């Protein structure tokens with residue numbers, strides 16, 4: 001352990017080895033907060049704390065896995081296994097499996113994901129005969145989610161005139177009824193949504209003191225990462241569990257609080273000292289992640305926020321390159337710039353793809369980047385789009401599995417009752433739902449008694465329904481003996497699902513088929529890792545729980561060496577050598593929807609701070625002059641955040657695809673100044689410009705000199721290459737030299753190529769043949 005403790009600086013060591021009592025580490029990005037948590041857990045174990053008595057809550061399951069791996073390196077595999085570590089949702093889902101019966105939930109309760117919840121709300125709104133343009137499912141869902149995260153139960157809602165008035169003002173006076181129906185239907189279906197996992201845990205710990213005492217005793221040491229983004233519900237759970245022993249260590253950075261829009265409460269971090277007695281407050285100031293330029297840039301940005309704790313962040317790392325800002329014409333150009341820059345940096349510094357990340361404000365921005373990366377054959381992965389487990393074909397298979405385990409699961413049943421098609425129409429399903437609601441029974445119970453009840457369904461259809469029940473029954477019987485993999489394989493075959501996904505034999509169908517196969521592989525892996533579980537049924541339940549809580553960030557699928565594409569929200573806590581932040585435009589970032597109040601704008605700024613501080617070596621910011629938004633091409637202005645970075649940390653790149661040979665244009669915009677000298681004191685707003693004419697090479701050009709194969713072409717080109725020369729490049733074809741700039745190893749040429757238009761190349765690396 002000594003050896004490991006020496007890998008911490010003094011400031012980090014103190015919270016790591018304070019064994020007991022409440023403590024908070026407030027520190028800026030990259031200062032080692034997560035490292036402190038990791039080493040602290042290992043330290044506690046080395047001091048004789050039983051691994052069963054430690055609970056660590058992280059922001060993603062991936063972070064938990066990595067932390068566990070690191071701890072296993074220090075203390076050994078066996079002990080690390082017993083640690084309770086994961087996101088709030090996954091940890092408390094596990095506890096609810098054991099304890100949910102106190103609240104009337106079966107241990108095999110289903111977890112409804114957002115899609116399931118919204119579908120259920122959609123049908124409730126329809127059944128109540130409400131206008132779906134006013135009662136928009138998504139908004140209703142968000143509203144209910146915020147009640148739950150603030151522990152406002154239906155009962156509390158009905159007593160809360162403020163909330164009710166807000167809903168009436170939003171022309172939704174029947175929110176209370178919807179909320180009630182939704183809670184009832186989830187309960188009847190034996191289902192909890194994401195927010196219930198926290199809300200019900202709170203209910204459990206409040207209503208059942210014995211249960212609370214049991215878990216207080218179990219979790220004698222509690223650690224929370226990214227504490228600044230806990231919501232009220234999470235805060236109360238941590239408080240309750242740590243109340244007895246008060247061995248609570250939370251780490252966070254108020255400057256990185258970016259989930260207020262989802263109910264995160266920055267006051268949790270600000271008030272921590274009031275919640276416990278004798279809190280030790282630790283501060284870390286040295287950043288180990290980033291260069292001086294990046295740390296300086298990030299510090300200068302966050303300075304603009306009024307609401308913040310005073311913090312110092314400095315680094316002993318090298319100066320590094322300045323934060324590079326580039327302006328492009330369109331999002332297509334932006335994508336191409338990012339792709340070629342990644343490509344060049346990769347080649348120049350011999351780096352793996354996984355050293356690069358592209359971050360954006362909204363998911364829809366990924367498409368242009370993807371297109372460009374694909375053209376360059378750069379492998380990439382999008383995180384946080386539709387997660388693997390949310391794809392239709394995967395949800396169809398898992399719906400069968402959910403139904404086998406929990407026949408009350410209404411959303412699963414509705415999903416598969418007529419998939420693959422077995423002649424059971426929507427009207428029949430609607431009648432079943434009405435009957436189930438009328439009898440206070442589940443739909444499956446109605447199906448089991450279809451002959452005994454009075455329901456307007458013809459005999460032919462009744463027979464089909466009975467066949468469906470028999471089918472599910474047979475799967476349940478199989479589940480008694482077979483493992484999850486055998487069962488799933490059998491389900492996909494015997495229902496005809498596997499045939500259905502690729503019945504057209506199209507490439508898309510093949511992808512769906514591959515996905516189902518991938519799911520089977522995942523289940524097999526899971527089953528093989530679960531052999532110690534004697535009860536086959538358990539392995540299926542556990543697998544489904546992992547599936548429901550899986551975010552795309554957690555899955556490690558496919559080629560591990562890829563460029564990561566994700567929203568900034570997803571990137572919290574992560575680090576990459578090279579980070580490209582795209583779409584740095586007003587109304588996009590900061591988002592038009594978050595500029596109404598100072599606090600919203602400050603949250604956007606914190607988001608930018610998070611984005612910048614992901615970079616270790618180099619950060620690029622790009623913005624475009626026009627962008628398609630809501631189907632229209634609009635003029636875009638550079639984000640105010642670019643201006644907010646202190647000039648000394650920024651370098652403005654000459655826009656690569658700008659028609660520099662047009663003197664009107666340079667005069668118009670830059671006067672006599674080189675664009676690279678421009679600082680963004682005022683946003684530069686311009687109209688759409690024409691691209692340079694496509695280069696067509698004159699005939700009869702022949703090579704007059706060839707670039708050497710060494711990495712140093714400087715001498716060759718320093719004197720030989722001149723403006724007006726024709727050259728040839730292996731990939732871009734022939735081109736005309738428009739401009740030469742720089743000295744020695746930094747000589748660059750701007751060349752208008754046949755393929756891809758104007759490019760700026762560092763001659764040291766460009767393999768060019770001069771033609772004459």
Ligand SMILES: Nc1ncnc2c1ncn2[C@@H]1O[C@H](COP(=O)(O)OP(=O)(O)OP(=O)(O)O)[C@@H](O)[C@H]1O
Pocket residue numbers: 007008009012027028029030031032033034035036253256287288289572573574575613
């Ligand atoms: N004392 C140290 N010596 C060397 N490297 C360190 C030290 N402390 C932290 N690091 C490294 O610095 C990087 C940032 O650390 P870490 O991720 O723990 O910071 P953080 O404060 O959790 O950042 P964030 O706020 O972004 O979550 C990591 O790569 C970590 O391994």
Ligand SMILES: [Mg+2]
Pocket residue numbers: 033034035225573
């Ligand atoms: Mg961290």
